[in-house]
Amino acid sequence: MCGIVGLYLKDPAQASQLGALFEPMLLAMGDRGPDSAGWGVYGDEVPDGMLKLTLQSEDPSTPWDELMDAFRRDLDGDVDWFRNATAVVIKTRAEEAAVRAWLATNAPAISLMSVGSSIEILKGVGHPRLVADRFSLNQMRGSHIIGHTRMATESAVNMEGSHPFSTGLDLCLVHNGSLSNHNRLRRQLEHEGMSFETDNDSEVAAAYLTWRLRQGETLTQALEAALDDLDGFYTFTIGTRDGFAVLRDPIACKPAVMAETASYVAMASEYRALARLPGISQARVWEPEPGRVYVWEHAQQGVEETGT
Amino acid sequence: MSSFSLAEGSVRELNASLHAGGGQVGDNEWLITEPDGRHALACGLNEPMEVVIDGNAGYYCAGKNQHANVTINGTVGVGVAENMMSGRVRVRGNASQSAGATGHGGLLIIDGDASARCGISMKGIDIVVGGSVGHMSAFMGQAGRLVVCGDAGESLGDSLYEARLYVRGDVKSLGSDCVEKPMRDEHRAELRELLDQAGYDAQPDEFKRYGSARRLYNMHVDNARLDGGGGNE
Known part of the structure; x- marks a missing residue:
């Protein structure tokens, strides 16, 4: 069905x-x-030149604050983000490929649900x-x-x-x-x-x-x-x-x-x-x-x- | 007239009330409100009665109808009036797939369009559609009449037995063993009668008649090819 x-x-x-x-x-x-x-x-x-990404982790103890601090340090000092239950929405000037590579290294258990300027999955x-x-x-x-x-x-x-x-x-x-x-x-x-x-x-x-x-x-x-x-x-x-x-x-x-x-x-x-x-x-x-x-x-x- | 709001009662309560309807003349009219697309409304009716469903209904509306007149002031989902035996079902809007499927008798009128497989395996029901029908309509139709005032989709009347099909508009393609046949006086007369019953003033001369070429009734040894291919094309 x-x-x-x-x-x-x-x-x-x-x-x-x-x-x-x-x-x-x-x-x-x-x-x-x-x-x-x-x-x-x-x-x-988000404005031109920025991306909006939705991340999700099934682990409720995921340390999102620490993770996003690291994101700020490694990828984008001006990143904006908010949490919605098990998901996090990020607005950043970082490139998609750089984010994917960074996630694979730093947070392999986190899924990247959507990428775009408007979408959230x-x-x-x-x-x-x-x-x-x-x-x-x-x-x-x-x-x-x-x-x-x-x-x-x-x-x-x-x-x-x-x-x-x-x-x-x-x-x-x-x-x-x-x-x-x-x-x-x-x-x-x-x-x-x-x-x-x-x-x-x-x-x-x-x-x-x-x-x-x-x-x-x-x-x-x-x-x-x-x-x-x-x-x-x-x-x-x-x-x-x-x-x-x-x-x-x-x-x-x-x-x-x-x-x-x-x-x-x-x-x-x-x-x-x-x-x-x-x-x-x-x-x-x-x-x-x-x-x-x-x-x-x-x-x-x-x-x-x-x-x- | 009795009324029943589906915002207040369940489908099961509604159908039980209709089945216990009494059947006395003048005392067996029902107005059903807030149908909101619910399935299996007014199914299995077995008395002469007037039922109006005021809104859009879901799947299998007025299924297995016998003797009752059911009018839907809206659209219906899959399988409206499926396996109808007698009586009349009228849909004021569009109908989804398999309208009138396997119906043995009675009259189904759809003022809007019907989608795919309208009249599939019809066994004596009459169906009059004010708009168009989708693909594979009247598939394996055994008896009854299908009247389409608009167009028909692909493979009309595929593997047809003895149902008679009348289409006013274009037929995208005919199914296997379905052919156009000449309109004779008896066909114009029965079409006029069906259009009158539906309240349509279309003219029988504007329609073409389609029926079975009866090539599939018997086994043809030429179709039994060793490579397993072939079929009935």
């Missing part, structure tokens, strides 16, 4: 409501995915209610957010196997379904220099998109290529810096429903997740077509649709 939800606010004045509007969506999908939950939230953007094992409470989801601000509730089928229940998966700067992926060619695809991507932390099929989809985007393709091109190269069942939602995209496999094995009003675009595995949104009874509600790439972004008015 698994549940997927996404919410994109058209009106920047609503940014302070994002978490409060989104939390009931995620929790409504708790019975589709009771073992883990997570989300990628976009907001609080927060996720963990446990019922979505507990994960939402842990990170105070209902307090979160931002322009858009995508989330996932997991019922594991392909690999272990742990934080690394939870969604979203980072797919590059300010990009993340959530997946409902299962891929049947992920082992072969993982080996191919390893030859291309991609590395993997889990046996999870969704991580392979994320790495596939990361690899395509590194070749200079647009997100739409990468998703159209995925239609040819990924075999299996999937509904994907992909968070981008400016919005989100939705793609379903050509047979449409996994559900998805969309809703749009003058003030938001929302997607979910089931309508139940949308039922508490304001104005939903007047919203346009429809099912995204299989094999068609849907993209909603700030820069555009309305929907970009491409298909096969």
Whole structure:
């Protein structure tokens, strides 16, 4: 099973409501995915030349203060950071590669969840209610957010196997379904220099998109290529810096429903997740077509649709 | 008229109330509010009754319906009116996949669009869709009529038996063994009747009829190739 939800606010004045509007969506999908939950939230953007990184440690005794003092000493004297439960968000002028190398040496048990100017990925094992409470989801601000509730089928229940998966700067992926060619695809991507932390099929989809985007393709091109190269069942939602995209496999094995009003675009595995949104009874509600790439972004008015 | 709010009672309580409905004329009308996408609403009805669901419903709404008229003022999830035996189900909005699946009788009307596999394995149900249907609609349809006022997606009527399909718009592709057939007077007459029952004023002459070429009814030895390939293309 698994549940997927996404919410994109058209009106920047609503940014302070994002978490409060989104939390009931995620929790409504708790019975589709009771073992883990997570989300990628976009907001609080850092200026050009800076990066925002989300780190997470499952060890509650992680000495974050000492670690960040060392970060300040070794990498960036002006680093800004804050802690949210088991996660830490860093705003820095240090380069991504330098941070990765530094973490590998100084804090190998800490996971780098997301890198970008706006994205924060927060996720963990446990019922979505507990994960939402842990990170105070209902307090979160931002322009858009995508989330996932997991019922594991392909690999272990742990934080690394939870969604979203980072797919590059300010990009993340959530997946409902299962891929049947992920082992072969993982080996191919390893030859291309991609590395993997889990046996999870969704991580392979994320790495596939990361690899395509590194070749200079647009997100739409990468998703159209995925239609040819990924075999299996999937509904994907992909968070981008400016919005989100939705793609379903050509047979449409996994559900998805969309809703749009003058003030938001929302997607979910089931309508139940949308039922508490304001104005939903007047919203346009429809099912995204299989094999068609849907993209909603700030820069555009309305929907970009491409298909096969 | 009785009313039931799903903000106050459970789906199980609702369905139990509907099943115990009494069946007296004039005393068996129900208004169901705050459905909020819940699954399995108004399932297994077995009396003549009028049920209005005021909002969007989830999966398997009005499944296994017998005798009742159910109207949904909103959209529905997967499998609306699945395995319907008789009665009428009307969806004022869009429907998700497998609408009317395996239905034996009755009339399903979808004023909006239906997505993939509309009328899959239909066994006598009539389905009238005001908008378009998705891929693999009427797959293995055995009996009944599917009327589509808009377009049909890929592989319409794949492996069709004797269900009759009428489409006004474009058909992206026909499934295996599904072919266009001539519209004769009896087809125009039955289509007019179905459109009238749904309250649509579309003209039968605007539709094309599709049905089974009946090439899959019998084993063809030419299909049993030694390399295991082939099939029914």
